[in-house]
Amino acid sequence: MNAGKVSAVMTADPITVSPQTPFKDIAQLLTGNGISAVGVVDKTGALVGVVSEADLLPHLWEERKPRWRERRPARKATACVAKDLMTSPAVTIAADATLAAAAAQFAHSGVRRLFVLRNGKVAGVLSRRDLVAVFTxxxxxxxxxxxxxxxxxxxxxxxxxxxxxxxxxxxxxxxxxxxxxxxxxxxxxxxxxxxxxxxxxxxxxxxxxxx
Known part of the structure; x- marks a missing residue:
């Protein structure tokens, strides 16, 4: 294993769901496993999106008819399955990418975690905390x-x-x-x-x- 690569510090085999996984099941996965997001993979194993805690929050809105500029969150407020809840495309990085490249990706995208791909399939997930921990x-x-x-x-x-x-x-x-x-x-x-x-x-x- 190359200690300077993403694969060395990522969390391997992250939890994923199918596009048809219900809202309630996703919420239970997040809370039950202490994670903030799950990857959504299709039948071929390809990553098609990510459902995070932020994607679930619109369900808590009391008013579900927001103004026109908020149509995307409004759609998620009534979504019932992963394919309608997910953010797509997912922000990803290759397993053999350097940690410097991962840091740049975090800075550029503003996301809290990167799903890691190997040969086009999900191999792990890298959080900002994982990257910061390297330097401790x-x-x-x-x-x-x-x-x-x-x-x-x-x-x-x-x-x-x-x-x-x-x-x-x-x-x-x-x-x-x-x-x-x-x-x-x-x-x-x-x-x-x-x-x-x-x-x-x-x-x-x-x-x-x-x-």
Whole structure:
């Protein structure tokens, strides 16, 4: 699993409903599972919309004949099944998208959660809280993961050649590698770890093998 990807922090196998699922059943799913939305999938498993708490609230209106500019909520106020309640199209993101891409999607769309797709089918759901939680890990934990998982296991670089320092999720890398082409992978692999805000690569090299 790639810790810098959406798939690493999403909630897998989210609750979904069919277009014909009744209003009451959806309300029970939301309250019973402590969630704020369900995906609506068709017979092929494709995501066709989302029903959130906000989509159910029009049912509480006392006046169900609002002005013309409120026709869409008025329709939902009398809707009985998911296909009439849902917001469509759903805002989605790919499972292999980066966390930075997810953050940008949240900022652009203003939604509270993104349904995650893999091969066109629902694989999970990512909330804003899931994304924020990525950045709450300690510097010491992140430093250990960079040292062991990236430098030692993936790149075979020991502390005698490369050293790191992590402060406020900013990773600074110093030392010397054999070839200039060895430098870029260090930055790329560290950036893919969850919780990394920035990589400051200050590595030097012995041989310049880059044209």
């Amino acid at each position: 890990r300690g510097d010491s934990d992140l430093e250990r993961e960079v040292s062991e998982r990236v430098l030692r296991d993936q790149l075979n670089l020991g502390p005698d050649r490369v050293r790191i320092e992590v402060r406020a999720e900013i990773v600074t890398v110093v030392g010397r590698v054999e070839r200039r082409s060895d430098i870029a992978p260090v930055t790329r692999l560290i950036q893919e770890l969850s919780g990394v805000v920035e990589v400051r690569n200050r590595l030097d090299y012995v041989w310049n093998d880059v044209a």
